[in-house]
Amino acid sequence: MVEVAYGTSQKVDQLFAGEFAITPADRTGYTAAGLSYPTKFDLCQTFELNFNDVWFAVPPGAPYGDRPKLGVLHPSLVRRAETAMKAVKP
Helix, strand or coil: CEEEEEEECCCCCCCCCCEEEECHHHCHHHHHHCCCCCEEEEEEEEEEECCCCCCCCCCCCCCCCCCCCCCCCCHHHHHHHHHHHHHHCC
16 A cells, blocks of 8 residues: 555646645756656645556556656655645644
8 A cells, every 4th residue: 555645737836735846946856756747746635545556557668667657755855745744734
């Protein structure tokens, strides 16, 4: 099981409580996240998914090997995510 948060590339410059954004200005953090577009994540909307091929299938042609492309939260962005989480779950 993994916990995932809703993410969107829409209105990234408009953040509300519980949200944080990762943009190209975050340089290493943006690259580590594996994002194609600036993205904001809403920690008010999280849910658990089974880590299986129903939700995390390998894309056609397997451009990233035998696993789906997954990014990580770079250490430089942890405080930003933590602040958003505290707004949701004080």
